[in-house]
Every structure is written in C-alpha cells, then in structure tokens.
Amino acid sequence: MSTPHRTDRPKKQIHLAAHFPGVNNTTVWSDPASGSHIEFDSFVEFAQIAERGLFDFMFLAEGLRLREQAGEIYDLDVVGRPDTFTILAALAAVTEHLGLTGTINSTFNEPYEVARQFASLDHLSDGRAAWNVVTSWDAFTGENFRRGGYLPQGERYERARTFLDAATRLWDTWKGDEILADKASGEFLSTPAPGAFEHHDSQFDISGRFNVPRSPQGRPVIFQAGDSEEGRDFAAAKADAIFSRHSHLDDGQRFYVDVKGRLERFGRRHEDLLILPAATFVLADTDAEAVELAREIRLQQVSPATAIKLLEQLWNRDLSDHDPDGPLPTVDPSENDDLIAKGRASARSHGDRLEQAERWRAISQAKGLSTRETIVEVTGRQSFIGSAETIASTIDDFVQADAADGYILVPHITPGGLAPFVDHVVPLLQERGVFRTAYEGTTLRENLGLREPTR
C-alpha cells in the first residue's frame, strides 16, 4: 500500500500526551529515580511536567483485578493503582490546561453513573475531561462486581456501543441554557424538566432525569483503544481520538489509512478522528548512548524472573524450572484454553501459540540468543531512541508522513521520566514549527482541534 506524501500542504501540528503507566512490566521500579506509583504527589509531578511541556492531556489506564499467574498474584511488576476518576478530579485542582483522560470500561459500569462522573469531571476541570471507552474485561475481573460474569466478544461491543449511545443521550439532555438562577424573578430554571430522557435498546432500559447540567465541553472527548475490526469501526463511528499501538512508520501508516478510510462511511471527516499511538522513548546525549541506554533499560524491564513469566504467557504452561540463560524450551506451548495468566489483556493476544513459538525459536537460533535475550528481543516496544534531535525529527517525520497525528508518550520512570522529553525534545519541535508554544484553547477539545460535538 502506498501512502500519498503530500508536500503541498502546511505542516501538521503534532499532538503530544503522556500516559502515567500503571500495572505493566515496562516501568523500571528498581531504578533509584523511580518514585511512588500511588502517592498523589507522583501524579501531581507527572501532570505538571506534562503541562509544562504543553501536552494535550495525560492518560490513565484501568485494571480492576490484580493479575495472577499460575494461581498466584503477580508480584514482579508495579502492582496497585488509584481510582481513575478520583485522581483526575484531584489533578484538575493542580493543573490549568492539561486534558484529563481516563479509561473506564463499559462492562462493569452503568451508563447513568459513568455519564454523571464524566460530566462532573468536565465541570470540575473547566472542560478538560476525556473518556477512553474500553470493552474487553473477562469473567476473572467480573468476580469483583455485582454484574458478575462477562459478555461474549460480539456482545461486549454491542454493550460498548449502546453504552456510549446512552451516555451521549444523557449528556445531550441539557442544552446549556436552562439555568437562569435569576434571584429577582425566582426562576432557577428556564424550563420545567431539563435532563428528561428515555433510552431503550438491547442492553439498557433506562429513564428519568439526568442530574448534571451540560458541561463545558458538552461531552467529554471520546477515545477508543481497540484494534480489532469491530474496534476500528467503533472508533471510526464514535471516537474523537484513537489510542493505538502502531508507533512505527510502516504499520502506523497502514493503520492510519485504514481507520481514516472508514470515517466517510459514518458521515465523518478526515480531521474528526485523531490517531495517537502510544510510544516509548529513550533519550540520551548521542544516538549511540541512547542505544546503549535502551539495551540497559530492556534488561531492567526483563529480569530473569520476568523472562520466565513472559515465556509462560506464550507457552501457557508452568516453566518455573526453565533456565532463563539457556535456549527456549523444547516442549511446545499448551493448547489449553485456560490461560496461565489471568487479568492480563495481552495474554489473550498470542493467537496461534505454536506458530508464535516457532517464530521465537527461529529468532533465537538465528541470533544465538538465550531465553531471556530472546524475550528482550521479541517483546521490545521502544519507539523512539536517540538524541533529542533524532527523536524530534523522527516524530515530526512520522506525523508529516501520516503514521500518526501525534503520540502518547509512556516514560519508563515515574513520575519524573517525562521531564527530559519536555526539556529537550519539545523545544526542538517548537523550533520546527510543528508544536504549540502556548495552549490555544481553554478546553481539551479546542486544544485537540476537534469540532464541537453535533447533536
């Protein structure tokens, strides 16, 4: 597939955001610079660095049950995270411009409550709220909720779509001019029953009056993160931005063309949906130093014990006796449907395990790598490695070549790991004229250059 490289158009402005990584194996918690992942000060520091860098927003992921592997709570990564809504509302008090984006699932929540929380967050942040709508939560996670259980894949998207429709209907119940608060006349409302709604579909039968008046953005900015066919259509139909994993040039361009190409079918324009892949970065004084540093970081991220755990996730069997410094196991992956890793979305994404294992074995043999070295090689996701100049020009090139509209940066150290990027890369992007030197708008939607929501 060829991508038209349009040279006649003005340079695209890059969008930047930051993800405070929660539970993962990429945060290097053993580094002395790594701070608390739960104390509020960490979130304040992170958010204020992002705002100093004029980032569009910060992003929090979600997890609703502690991960397990082989029947035990997983103990090698950062474990534990705060409640998303509560942290974002508190951060609204210590930031002024930064968008506040949270992942909230549509399976273990109800539209009335989530619509109410996001509308409240939008009021409390003066128009900076954004919602990353996700669907894939399993029965394992369901054990923490009164809804319990889980829905088959198709029905999960059905619920997600109708959930967002219902929430949108609730946000739209108030037009924004109902509150007169006229002390003299005694009219608080201009109309008797703002907020009245009825919503009936395959998933929800709800009615009443929504009790949060229209918020500054009308609706929060909507993000979608799924990469499946249904996920891409869902994003093309409903989302303002898509949070993807395609941070390299070629697959970024393929994804970009595919998703933007779907917009027209839903009556939407090219610029109505931003594509923002997650990206890591390793920054040093020179490119060579950055490459060396990246190697060290990968070894910190994949300790011998972590290598075995990641190996078990593909092999789906107990390999606790396997030598991480030896070759990959000769035994084949288990085809058992019961996964050894629970509560880890990536564990489901291995597809054909035997085929994948053969691929890993081929890489291992061709390069003469140990098990741990192979895992380091095949699970690496570092996107931008180099000096500030290299990273700035790479990001700019990628965005101008339509591999993305910008990136959501995930530092490997929290809370301070974003600062080098803000201090060294952002000024170079500004010099190139592709990144703002001041916030343009007052709301997140304005800063992202998105249109007002239509009703």
Add this chain to the structure above:
Amino acid sequence: MSAPTPRLRLAVALDGAGWHPAAWREPNARPGDLLKPGYWADLVREAESGLLDFVTIEDSLSIQTDAPFATEDDDRTDRVRGRLDAVLVASRIAPLTRHIGIVPTVVVTHTEPFHLSKAIATLDYVSRGRAGVRVQVAPRPRDAALFGRREFPDLSYADLRSPAGEGLLRETFAEAADYVEVLRRLWDSWEDDAEIRDVATGRFIDRDKIHYIDFEGLHFDVKGPSITPRPPQGQPVVAALAHRDRPFELVGTSADVGFVTPRTAADIASITAEIRAAQSAAGRDDETVHVFGDVVVLLDETEQGAQDRLARLNEAAGAAYESDALVFAGTPEGLADLLATWHAAGLSGFRLRPAVLPDDLRQITQRLVPELQRRGLFHDAYDAATLRGALGLPRPTSRYATTEGTPA
C-alpha cells in the same frame, strides 16, 4: 459505652446554595456557580478557617425534588436543580485544603462497592488521610429507573411503616451493611507494608500481604483484593444518616459516625440507646461510634433577626421550610447553648446544615466557633493529621495482618 468526649466535634453539611429551598435567592448566594469548582473550594476553605472537623457533601443519583418519596420528579423551576458527583467534588477540593476532613455522600443501592472502595481509598491518598464516606440508600422507583436493573415498590413515606415498607427497609439496609463490610475488607486487603520493592528478589510486592476478601452476600459477591493499596488512614471514616430503627442498626453495626435528628434533648437518650444496643450486638463495644446531631441552622445577630430571615426565605420559597432535622433560627450564642446541652445529653458532635451558603457557614466559622471555644467546648487548632485522628479514632491494623513468619 464511650465516655463523654473532651470537646464536641463539629461538621457542616454542604448542599447546593444551602438547605433552605430559597437560599439561592439571598444576596450573597452564588446560584450561577453551583457547578463550578471555585464555589466548592471557597466553601470548604471557609469551613477549614473555622477549624471544623469535616464537611459532608450531599448527593443523589436522581434530580433534586421537594418531595423525595414522590414517584415522579417534580417540575419546579424555582428550586436549585442539577448537581455534581460528590466524590469528584471532594477529590477536586482535597488538594486545596490541608486539615479538614472531606466526606462525600454516595448512594450504595445502585453502585458497585469495588469501585467505591478504591474511589474513597484514593480520596484518602489525595487528601493525605482526610477521607470519609457517607453511605445512603435509595430504594425508590425513580432512582432504580436510572439504572434499569432492579425494581422497587412505589411506597410513600407513610407506607414505610407497613409490612412491605419494613421489608424494603430491612433488605436495603442489610445490603448497605454488606456494602460497608465489603468497603472495609477491601481497604484491609492490602496490608500496610505489602509493597516491598525488593530489588534483590525482583519482587515489587509481598503477595503474602495481599488478601482475597471472598465476600458473598445476597446482592453481590466480591472476590478482591482491592487494586488500590491500603489508604493512609487504613480505614477511611464511614458515616450514615439515621432516623429510626433499621438505619440505627446500620450505624451501630457498620459506621464510625452516625448523624441523627433529635428534636429535643429528651430524644437523645433513646436514640443513643438504640445505636449503642446495635453496636453492642455487633460486638463493637470497644470501638468508638460517634453520634452527631444534625441541625439546620439559620443564624443572625439577634433572635428576631434570625426569625425575620427565616420568614423572608419561607416567603420566597412559597412555603414554611420543613426538615427531618431541627431547624434552629437564632443567635450563635443561642445555638452554642443548644449544642452544649445536647452534647451533655450524649451527642459527641454535630453536623450543622447551613440554611444559606455562604451566610450561615460564615456565622458558624466566625461567630459560633469562637463562642464554643470561649466555653472550652471546641478546639483552638487542628492537632491531628488525619480525620480519624480528629475524631479520636485509632488507625486500625488490617484484619488480615499476620504476625512475622506466620503463613497467610
């Protein structure tokens, strides 16, 4: 039974423009700002300037109404309508204050205890140990219709005394007690020192210090553990408003603070006796359960001035204001007399509901508090770092904590 506390504790209940339905029309009211964070920040800072122990923030899932037991939402246009989620308001103002406790109201009948547990734990992190939660039931058709997943009979206030009403109260308050039990178990599910960051073994946590709660109840099962580590207070403060038997049981079995609504000093003995009996039956004799009196307050320089204000507000509202709690219209000195008497009669504190914001809040912080201090009934400075500390409650150890070397 707990001995009388050395000083009375004081909280204010914040709701919209104040508790009187015409409060929003007063000259100092800011009815256009009720959805703005600055409004709430100003109120809570004012309460903190008066050294108040905590604020509560009212909430409801359905829209406000003059008649909470009515089947339909009312269509009044002369009352404050619309509000924000109280937990998020609480979180938004927590970083702007340093000492005052922050206690949002949550409806437990339609929400998930797992979500609420981590939200309140997070509020405790954000406020550095000043979080609480007031649990409220909502077994009404109009609340249920917002969620569409359960149904409740359409009962009037009078119907609550019928067998159907008694059954409904028994069921929803038992569910609320389960809910609080789940909150507390989840808060305890991480021992305080579960995060070890042991570089030598590569372990971030000691999994033996993190526990499944395995709660099984009539309305929900929750496996646990929490995803949020144990909050700074260990257990944030749990409060509930109670007017009669079933709610009194909830206070006795589950709460740290009960808000009650006596009309006379004589009511206090019977109310506290019921709560203490429930507390005892729940095996909580060695724990402090505060009983706070709720009073709507409307204060002025003179008794006549206060009565005139009330008359003016009632006229603007089109009806005499009625409340579940005593409506006190008088001077700060007169209120101090009442609080002293009720304190002596067995209430350890008060939750004052300002009739008009910010006017009656300022009367509390600037006139009532100095009067209580002069009488030796109220503290002169914040001297505890946490809300539990302010209430004289110890920081509990996790129920799952094991001694060194004992397998979990």
